[in-house]
Amino acid sequence: MKFSDIVQRLGLTASDSSLKTAPEHDPEITAVTPVQTGTDGTISYIEGGKFEAYVATTQVSALILPADADLQAQASDRGLAWISMTDPRWGFTQTLSFFYQPYQPAPGIHPTAVIDPSVRLGKNVTIAAHVVVHPDVRVGDDVCIHPNVVIYPQTAIGDRTVLYANCVIHEQTQIGADCVIHSGAAIGSEGFGFILHEGRWEKIPQSGCTILESAVEVGCNTTIDRPSVGETRIQANTKLDNLVHIGHNCQVGPSCVLAAQVGLAGQVEVADHVILGGQVGAANKTQVGANVQAGAKAGLHGTIAPGSVVMGNPASPYRTFLKSSAIYNRLPQMQRTLKELQQQVATLQQQLEAIDTQVS
């Protein structure tokens, strides 16, 4: 693809480009690469101060730059084609999509798929080898179901949703449009509900449902449980990484990001635009406010105020955590200081007593 084609396709959001100043400089671009390792014929991007130095050294043929005249001049001087954008990473994201689309099998139903006659299929559906679709399932238009997926009864899969290999969609799950469920994820499985009755743990039937709204993404081997009654719900545009656990009755708001290995126990409520770092855990019934950010490994419980940035277990404001954790490593020294002070004060008390006797 010619660099000028990329410029044209990015044109709606691009602010400036080398084509205007040097239209004859229009390299053939064959791949998108990291700026550090890119070679002749590739395009990359510069984002943030740390990467600006690469403009002087990168071996790529073209760069997506921020709106920065100095960087543009540098790139021109080196004979690099460039385009500048207010958000170069967004330009990079779009450019990637010009060169790459994830593998999608050709539409059609593979003869080894086992599909109940009651299943209602939309238009242009792909169902790959060894998929099993149980009764009373509704599959939307342009859905793509990869090999070995199992879909239980009374579920719905929204338009354009992709289910990657070996994931399992359990009964009474509703998945919205434009979702992506990655390999091995288990959605709508039985919540972990038991009651101690006459000395034994007895299962509480898990009759509720799990709802994923539109554009939800679920990572590999992530698990989302359904509840005994009511629903577990992930709202629109929320993204879950790999190996995340979402317990029964959780309500996760829209546009949240949960990093890998996060665990939400039962009945956790997460508002919108929340970002949870890797391995964060939230106890039963935790309420996480809008725009909260929790650092990796944080332990959440009770109520986390909207907009707060927390770290540690139990979680505290990140400034407090950073200060306290720095002091934590100096605790042995603090303890020594404390002992010295005790001795000094005891000495002072004795000396003062002696003087007092002398003076009186």
Place this chain on the structure above:
Amino acid sequence: MKFSDIVQRLGLTASDSSLKTAPEHDPEITAVTPVQTGTDGTISYIEGGKFEAYVATTQVSALILPADADLQAQASDRGLAWISMTDPRWGFTQTLSFFYQPYQPAPGIHPTAVIDPSVRLGKNVTIAAHVVVHPDVRVGDDVCIHPNVVIYPQTAIGDRTVLYANCVIHEQTQIGADCVIHSGAAIGSEGFGFILHEGRWEKIPQSGCTILESAVEVGCNTTIDRPSVGETRIQANTKLDNLVHIGHNCQVGPSCVLAAQVGLAGQVEVADHVILGGQVGAANKTQVGANVQAGAKAGLHGTIAPGSVVMGNPASPYRTFLKSSAIYNRLPQMQRTLKELQQQVATLQQQLEAIDTQVS
């Protein structure tokens, strides 16, 4: 189902019901719901002080109440059908099972299942599509094996056990009666045993076996490893949540509950009735006493005394942890106080010296 039918079926454990005082009030019940969101024609339950206020506002038609005359009178005044029990949650559990049973495919062997001729099948067995059962496997009566399950050689699956979709049972695993293995779980896989030999990690053959006693439940994508020699064992009625890891040679006692993302390293011994919160970890050879409760994210090592309730990493008694973690956030203030004291003591020492000179 008529409310009177529910009362009759709960009759053995119920202590009282509105039918005795108002037998003509017998609504048709169509579903079990949360008390907050229930509507006309549904039944729910009241458990504990926090939920009692809902008796005044709930829109359900019937309630399972504790043995509390005030609540009974309130419910009667509002025209609600009710039944009272010493453990309303148990009544709720039973009532759920009158209305809901998890999906179970019809018995029989699906033609796409690949079953070795040496496999011995019990009566009334269900084997769904694309299941693979290797040689020398014994499958008990009424076992239900969902799609895409793989069972390796020399294993046994006990009566009435359910294996959900895409789980894998590895060689030499013995699963007892009435177990439930959820989707994607891997049981009896090779323990993580390597030996550094001539600068390389060499695998220690994992020739041992994994034993799940009766009524064990294993969550989605949970992994339980077999050992090099000896056995990994989960005793009866123990319940493991999703994404739990059980290392080689672990011995988990009866009636334990391990929440999601718990990890037990190798040779961990857990006694009976232990409850481990989410993301708890136990180091190699940890010994956890009976009735121990460990809070979420606790790090266990060494010996945890029977009956203790622990939190934190490394785990300490929960009272200690709660006090210390509260002070943790005040460490910067403590450090300031300590510096002030040092200065004050130094000043005192100087002043005292001055006075001492003066007096002498």
Place this chain on the structure above:
Amino acid sequence: MKFSDIVQRLGLTASDSSLKTAPEHDPEITAVTPVQTGTDGTISYIEGGKFEAYVATTQVSALILPADADLQAQASDRGLAWISMTDPRWGFTQTLSFFYQPYQPAPGIHPTAVIDPSVRLGKNVTIAAHVVVHPDVRVGDDVCIHPNVVIYPQTAIGDRTVLYANCVIHEQTQIGADCVIHSGAAIGSEGFGFILHEGRWEKIPQSGCTILESAVEVGCNTTIDRPSVGETRIQANTKLDNLVHIGHNCQVGPSCVLAAQVGLAGQVEVADHVILGGQVGAANKTQVGANVQAGAKAGLHGTIAPGSVVMGNPASPYRTFLKSSAIYNRLPQMQRTLKELQQQVATLQQQLEAIDTQVS
């Protein structure tokens, strides 16, 4: 197998054996067992001081001993056959392999496997039931692919590599020779890359690749992501336990060991011979030096110096962590001491002022 046969096969590395002193004592050995529970006809091993006492009590017929004359004499006195080695655990490992090999299906392609005609298969390949192999895949010699595995396009599987049941190999993944991928692992899946654009999280196409070098082992349900550009790489002889997460663009060096539930965020660099304990997490772009050891649950970020042994979150040198965590539990007492000191100093200040007035 006769004990003398074991001695002969171990002969290259063994330093001494009872056969030289007692050649007539040559029991038939039928199994390898733990020393604590072994019975007549079994062999076990003694490693380290803690296990030496078992020489006096074990019921096994033969022992692999360290080069220790006392233990040899004890074993001879009890009529036990023995062989001594500088590394008895290595002898045990070898002996295990004389008695046990993990199940391997007979070579050949199962008729239910779905294999694209473009796939290039090596010699002596095993492809089990319900496997799916997409276009443009290269499978080496002696590769064994267990049931229900899915292999996406443009991947390569090296010679002698084993893929256990239900694992998924995503597009553009290169797996080296002699690797073992355990059940349910997902390799080369899309990295967790999104960009906030006009208030929505938009996916960054993940066009990069994932490379596993030779003799890499990947545990059950572990996930390894591919990047948007560039590569995710696990170098030779590195072993990952179950439920590990490796983010996009991570570079893990050779001969590392990552225990269960470890999580590496994006662009983490791990040098060689690193050992990470269970549930360790590393933040984005963490750099972990060679030979680092991180204790269970450690939280790594920034740069971890080569050779360091760290614990805690944020991770600190283990001595510091052990001291500080011991003091952590005494924080309430420290706080009380601090308050007492404040009062004592205040009293001293008053007393000194009084004396000062008196003296002046």
